[in-house]
Each structure stands twice: as structure tokens, then as C-alpha cells.
Amino acid sequence: MKPLILITNDDGVASRGLRHLVHLAQEFGDVVVMAPDRNASGLSTSITCMRPLHAYLADKEEGVEYYACDGTPADCVKMGFEHFCPRRPDLVLSGINYGSNSSINIIYSGTMGAVLEGCLNGLQSIGFSLLSHKPEADFNACSPYIRHIIRQVLQKPLPDFTALNVNIPHLPAQQIKGIRVCRQARAAWEDSLEKRIDANGKPFWTMTGRFVCNNPDHDTDEYCLSNGYVSVVPVSPDFTCYQHIPNIKNLEL
């Protein structure tokens, strides 16, 4: 039986990045899409606890069923594999996202929230993001790298409880230098909420900000991306900071 690949994203079921990923995944197996019915960016690994969820067949193209769900990307993964996949998926893919999910962006990312949800359910899971927010973003240069990563993971499963965060520079194909396995760079968004006054004199704040990542080390995703490499960071839904367990024990809690 062909591998079954469940695909989602956070930009929504209508995203061109999602379609591009579907077309690549079809080279490797059967594909089911369950994606948010709208742009669901910034939703992290959030789930919908406070209202019911709905899902419906939004499109069918080249044999692929595109389901839309009014929940979060993580909801989409649960919905997809629990209720809409004909068998247990061999792979969960998320993306291709418009914009970076490298460095600290992972913690806000719905794309990567879906990946963590797949991973904690024991499913091989990979998120793909392109470093461009432009509507005219060109996904073609991504294709060989995405194909290669899908092929390798289908042949050699990822370590237990581990998923991949793949970010791809938005460069012409000949300028991408290769793939680097690396770690998440330390960074933050500064001055992330800016105040304005609305037509009624009432204040409101808009999410904006400056991405600050000073002198990233050579083994980080930010360094690799800014030097023309595709970055691959192994990530886990185990948030324990193992290295600091002894220090915390010394706090005499």
C-alpha cells in the first residue's frame, strides 16, 4: 500500500504554498488535506476547547480531497487522522508556510503547532516554511529539498518523539547551497505591540515588532538561512530543559 500523507498548514486551505506541497507529496503516496478554512497564523499548538468544530470537503483536485476545518492547525491534525484519513498516516506535513518559522518564531507558529501535534501522536511530522511573505512567492526552488527530505524520512523514520522544522531561504535555485541540520537560534520580537487610537478615541494595539537575533552562532538556523542554506531543526513536544534539572534542584525548592 502507498504511504498515506496527511497535509495541513496555517495559511488556510486556499494557500498556494499548501497546493505546492500537496503536488510534491503526491509523488510519494496518497494525500489527504485537512487545513484551516482561513488564515490561522500565530495559533501555535492551540486547540479549540470552548466551541464545537466543523469540517467539510472544500475541494477535490487530481484525486486529492481538500477538507477545511474551522479550528486551529493542531485541531486539523487531530481531525484529519482521527476522522478523515482512511488509514493511519505515514507522514504529517505542514506548509509550505509563507514566512519564516525559524528561531523563536516556532513557538507562535501554527504550521509547527500542527507538526508537534502529529509528533506527539507518534506520527512522522515535518513542517516546511519559505522565507517570504509575498503573495508572489516562488515555491519552485524549494521543491528538490522538500522531495529529498520526504524521501529520506519515509525510508528512515525520525527518532522517537522528534519532528523536523524545515525553513527554506527565498532565493533562486542556484543560490541555495544545500541543507544544514542545526539548532534553534536565540531571538525575540521587541516592541511587539504598537498603540494607535481608533475613530472613537479608544486605544488599540497591533502586533508588529522588530525581530532581534544578534550574531547568531554558526550552528543555528538563523545563521544557516542567512548564508543560503535550508535549515533543519529537530524539535520535540517534550519541553523539559534537561540540562538545567540539576540547577533547579540546587534552588532548594
Next chain:
Amino acid sequence: MKPLILITNDDGVASRGLRHLVHLAQEFGDVVVMAPDRNASGLSTSITCMRPLHAYLADKEEGVEYYACDGTPADCVKMGFEHFCPRRPDLVLSGINYGSNSSINIIYSGTMGAVLEGCLNGLQSIGFSLLSHKPEADFNACSPYIRHIIRQVLQKPLPDFTALNVNIPHLPAQQIKGIRVCRQARAAWEDSLEKRIDANGKPFWTMTGRFVCNNPDHDTDEYCLSNGYVSVVPVSPDFTCYQHIPNIKNLEL
């Protein structure tokens, strides 16, 4: 100058668990509250990118300003420390949450999303959760443990880029055996979405499920909690799975 403590939660500004934490924190410093204006459970580290945010003074009691925000818990931390704190906070506290944020629950938790947001901004950050969803939950037995942890962290700062996930069993004071520093247990929610049919014959799904954590190891939060200990897990907004970087390099990506 007294320490400044920024407090948030995900159960909303009206939560009794929040008030309990405020009263404890007042013993150590000045307190500012910025909390969601409603129950914001399950929102993880999500942020609000797609609409403007609002915040207002909802209550003032015993000198503490309780601000409400229509965003997520992570938004509340950004809003609080960027715009509503009179100086940089010495501590960010989140909770006391109704219900466990141990084990895999951390990845969905708005309580802990706020904590990760505080931590990545370089603020000492701690989340507190009580293992009861009951409206009549008794927070009194938590008090000595919360006091002790706040005192220790104010005296001896946490390691860089590290926060604490504190869960407290819902037991009478004399049955709580102490505090254990531990790691996040491996677990998952199974069959998390259940289908029903609404009055118009249309399907909908509700988040529910079974929490499955088989034979947790003795060094995990689940084991410690089920044996009457307060669990403290050091966590980080760095999701890199360092132990598996060599394995992923062997995938020949």
C-alpha cells in the same frame, strides 16, 4: 524598590485562582495583573496577528490594578510588560490554573504559553496549576509551596532561557508530601474529537478524549503528582531536540 510581579493566566481575569496568586504575590512585591477578559484555555503560545487588541482597567482591589485584554495569555504578557508595567517586571507568574498542565498538557496550555513568552523576553517566569477543574477547588493547600517557590526564585534567579512549570495535587495540606523537580512525562490525549449531529443534521466535533500516560517513570511529573508531590519541571522556549541532532545528520538530508 520592591520587586514588580506581572501576573496573568488563561482562565480569565475573573478567576479565583488568579486572585489567590495575586494575594500570595503581594507578600513579595508590587503586582500588576494583565489577564484575558474571558476563559482563554487551550490557547498555547498563540498570539493575535489578525485583528487589533484592546486592554482596559477591569478592577482595582487592595492597590492592585487588574487589566483585562481581549487577546491570548501570551499577548497579555507582551501587553503587560511593554505597556502597562511601571518598570521591568522581576517576575512573571501565570495561574493558578484550574486543571493540570503537567505532561503533554503543557503544549496546549495558555497558562504555560504566557510563561514561555515571559521567559523568551528574559523575564523570570513561573506557571502554577492545581489539579482540579472544580469551581469549588481549594487553593489554600497550594499557598506554602507557591510562597516558597516565589521566594527562592526571587533570591536565586533561574538559569538563562529557563522557566518553571509547577503543578500541585488537589489534596488536603497534610497529604502533600513536598516538591519534586522532574521531567515532563510522555503522554497523549486519545480519541480527542467526538462527532455529534446538530439540530439541522450537520456534523460537529467536540474536544474531549482520554489522557493516556502508561506507567510513567519515577522522574516524571505524572509520577510525582500521582504520589502526592508538587511537580516542578524546568522548561524552555528552545524546542531544539539536542540529543537527536547527530541522528538527524545521519539521515543524510
